[in-house]
Each structure stands twice: as structure tokens, then as C-alpha cells.
Amino acid sequence: MGMLNFEPQVCGKIRGYIGHYLNSELLVETNIEVLQHLSYCQSCATFYQEQIYFLARLKETLSNVEVPESLENRIRSSTVLEKPTALGKVVSFFRARFTSRIW
Ligand SMILES: [Zn+2]
Numbered sequence: 001m002g003m004l005n006f007e008p009q010v011c012g013k014i015r016g017y018i019g020h021y022l023n024s025e026l027l028v029e030t031n032i033e034v035l036q037h038l039s040y041c042q043s044c045a046t047f048y049q050e051q052i053y054f055l056a057r058l059k060e061t062l063s064n065v066e067v068p069e070s071l072e073n074r075i076r077s078s079t080v081l082e083k084p085t086a087l088g089k090v091v092s093f094f095r096a097r098f099t100s101r102i103w
Contacts, residue, residue, distance in 0.1 A: 010037065014044050018051055 014037045020026050021034045038045045 007041075011041060011044050014038075014041070015047055018044075018048055022051065022055070 014034055017026060017030060017034050021031060026034070038048055
């Protein structure tokens with residue numbers, strides 16, 4: 001199946017999924033497809049890591065900036081940050097792969 005080779009079309013598809021994955025918007029089968037791809041594709045795993053890093057910085061920024069509560073709630077509700085299922089998956093992914101680098 002060529003699973004260990006770089007596959008530009010597959011990588012492009014997976015990267016298109018990652019934002020939706022982080023928002024828990026994908027079907028279970030698609031989630032699995034993303035996770036399986038990230039488990040062997042270092043390039044996409046790095047891309048994924050960068051998305052998480054960005055979200056972590058965004059969360060940090062939001063928690064440090066004084067904003068009206070209603071605005072903050074709107075911002076938070078539009079991101080993955082307050083969704084425990086997505087965050088839980090992210091955390092376990094990082095425990096497995098990037099333990100000492102980010103968390
Ligand atoms: Zn890839």
C-alpha cells in the first residue's frame with residue numbers, strides 16, 4: 001500500500017482534515033484515518049504539532065488578556081479549547097509523541 005512513502009495527495013487531504021479533527025467534527029472513521037496517518041507521516045505530524053502549538057499559544061493569550069466576558073465566551077466557543085473530547089485526544093497524542101517538547 002506504500003504506507004511508508006510520502007504521499008502528497010494523502011497528506012493534503014489529511015491536512016485539510018486536521019482543523020475539523022481538532023473541532024471533533026469528523027466521523028469516527030475519518031478520525032482514525034487522521035491518527036493513522038499522523039502515526040507514520042512525520043511531515044503531517046509536524047504540521048499537526050504546529051496547529052496545536054498555535055492553539056496553545058492562543059489559549060494562553062486569551063487567558064492573559066482582559067476582554068469583555070461576552071466576547072471571551074464567543075471566542076472560546078468558536079475554538080476547540082473548551083471542548084474536552086478534542087483536547088483529550090490532543091493531550092494523549094502529545095503524551096505519546098511529543099512528551100518533552102511541548103507539554
Ligand atoms: Zn502526511
